[in-house]
Each structure stands twice: as structure tokens, then as C-alpha cells.
Amino acid sequence: MIQATNNFQIIGGEHRGRKFNFPDAPGLRPTPNKVRETLFNWIQFKSSNKVFLDLFAGSGALGFEALSRGARKVISIEKDSGAFKSLEKNRKNLRSDKIQIINTDALDFLSNKTTQVFDFVLLDPPFHQKLLEKALKRLSKGGFLALGSQIYIESEFEITDDFLNQEISQKIKINKQKRSGQVHYCLIEVL
Secondary structure, X not given: XXXXXXXXXXXXXXOOOOEEXXXXXXXXXXXXXXXXXXXXXXXXXXXXXXXXXXXXXXOOHHHHHHHHOOOOEEXXXXXXXXXXXXXXXXXXXXXXXXXXXXXXOHHHHHHOOOOOOOOEEEEOOOOOOOHHHHHHHHHHHOOOOOOOOEEEEEEOXXXXXXXXXXXXXXXXXXXXXXXXXXXXXXXXXXX
């Protein structure tokens, strides 16, 4: 059953003000409005007409925000069946064919080699499960990233150059980094 407190609101773009509900699910913590606003301020002049991959989509807050702000396409990956159904319902309510929701494990999705390169990857996995490290390795080795691709990361620890160099084979740099409460978030770019 969806509780009234489980919702988020789009904060900018075409669908600004639209509210979306989502179910309770283990590890699900939607990106707060303040953090989403900061992220989309960081990328506001680069995100229009770009292709986004929203791994560990959860509530869909990041992917739907990207869609609202002019993304050409958003592919959202969510393993939890309840969260997936909620994402699908929200997609249908928007009547958008620019967002695709896939009900699979994010690491399984990343295990398949692809010809699809993403301009932006939204990476907000459940904390304390080493999923961030595994996802970064698979993104790097699977051909999902190209020169100029950017990865947004939310984590329970500060992201450092040393950490990234252990997980990503491409040359990268941290463009922006902040903290909100217990959540660290940053934007990195493939060079």
C-alpha cells in the first residue's frame, strides 16, 4: 500500500510541480529536493536533449526530473517489483515515450555489453552493499561511457580520486562535490 508520505515533486522544467507516489521498499531513499536542485543546477546547460541512464531508479525522482528538464531519453533500471510498478504507473501518467522503465537488477543490466552510450548516468544505489563499486566497474568496462559522459553519484562516503581510479578504467575527474546530512554526492566526468 502506498503511504501519503511516500511522494516527491518535480522541481523544474516541463513537469514542474507534478507529484509522484512510490511504495516502501528496502533501501529506497529518494533524492531530496535540495540535492536534486543542486544536481540539475550543475548540469542545466548540458542536459537538454541528452540520454540518461538511471540505475537503481527507486522512486524515479532523478529520472523523472531529467525527463522534465529536457532529456531526449531516460532509461530507468529498477529491480524491486513494487517500485517498478510504481515507476511504470508514473510513466503512464506522464504519457511520455521518452522514458523507458526496465524491471531488472542494475548489475545484471550492466553485465550486458552495449552499443548504447549514455551522456549522463544517475547512480544512487542502496548504501552499505558495495553496489557503487560494482556498478562503476561495470559501467566502465561495458562500453556505457564515452568521452564527456558524466556520472552523478550519491553515496554514504566522500568520493575521492583514489576511489574512482580503482573502480573506473577511463580517465575521470570530479567536477562538483557536496554533502547533505549523511549523503555525499558528486558529479564526475570521463575525460
